[in-house]
Amino acid sequence: MLMRTDPFRELDRLATQLMNANGTWSRPTAMPMDAYREGDTYVIALDLPGVSTDAIDIDVERNMLTIKAERRPAEQADSVEKELSERPLGVFSRQIMLADTLDTENIQAEYEAGVLTLRIPIAERARPRKVSISGGGDRKQISG
Numbered sequence: 001m002l003m004r005t006d007p008f009r010e011l012d013r014l015a016t017q018l019m020n021a022n023g024t025w026s027r028p029t030a031m032p033m034d035a036y037r038e039g040d041t042y043v044i045a046l047d048l049p050g051v052s053t054d055a056i057d058i059d060v061e062r063n064m065l066t067i068k069a070e071r072r073p074a075e076q077a078d079s080v081e082k083e084l085s086e087r088p089l090g091v092f093s094r095q096i097m098l099a100d101t102l103d104t105e106n107i108q109a110e111y112e113a114g115v116l117t118l119r120i121p122i123a124e125r126a127r128p129r130k131v132s133i134s135g136g137g138d139r140k141q142i143s144g
Contacts, residue, residue, distance in 0.1 A: 031069065031092040042102055042120045046094065049114035050087065056116060060104045065096045067116070101125075 032047045048056065048069050057068045069092045098104060103121040110117045 031067070031094050033094060033096075035096075037122075040122045042122060044096065044118040044120070046116045046118075047114065048092065048111070048116050051092075051114070053111050056111065058107075058109055058118070060098075060107065063098045063100065063102075063104065065098050065104075065107075065118075066093070067096075067118075068093045069116075 034045045036043055044065075046067060048071075051069045051071050055070045055072065057066075059066045071087075071089050071092070073089055098120065101123055103123045106121050108119045110119075
């Protein structure tokens with residue numbers, strides 16, 4: 001049997017339950033995210049511990065990236081009596097508006113150790129390039 005001795009943690013758990021921390025499809029819970037640029041790729045990493053890959057749904061419509069995931073309760077025998085349940089169950093969701101400079105046709109998704117990592121290449125048209133100037137006797141190049 002597990003004993004709880006931290007009254008503040010218990011108060012936090014009760015407040016979370018009252019605010020409906022467990023998501024439903026109509027009211028999903030947000031998932032923690034990191035986003036950064038790595039060379040010519042934009043990387044988004046989302047924490048989804050305990051979620052199986054078949055319970056993750058990734059959609060892109062125009063420039064809106066939508067990620068939905070569901071953590072389902074583990075199958076347990078009828079004789080199991082829960083003592084403590086702190087891990088959130090239900091639906092998690094995140095919508096991210098992507099810039100026009102990203103190539104949404106070539107998004108790669110990888111799920112490992114509870115982290116969903118999306119790699120989105122930066123579109124060729126958005127990469128820096130040299131622009132040459134013509135005219136006069138001298139030709140010069142400037143960065144554009």
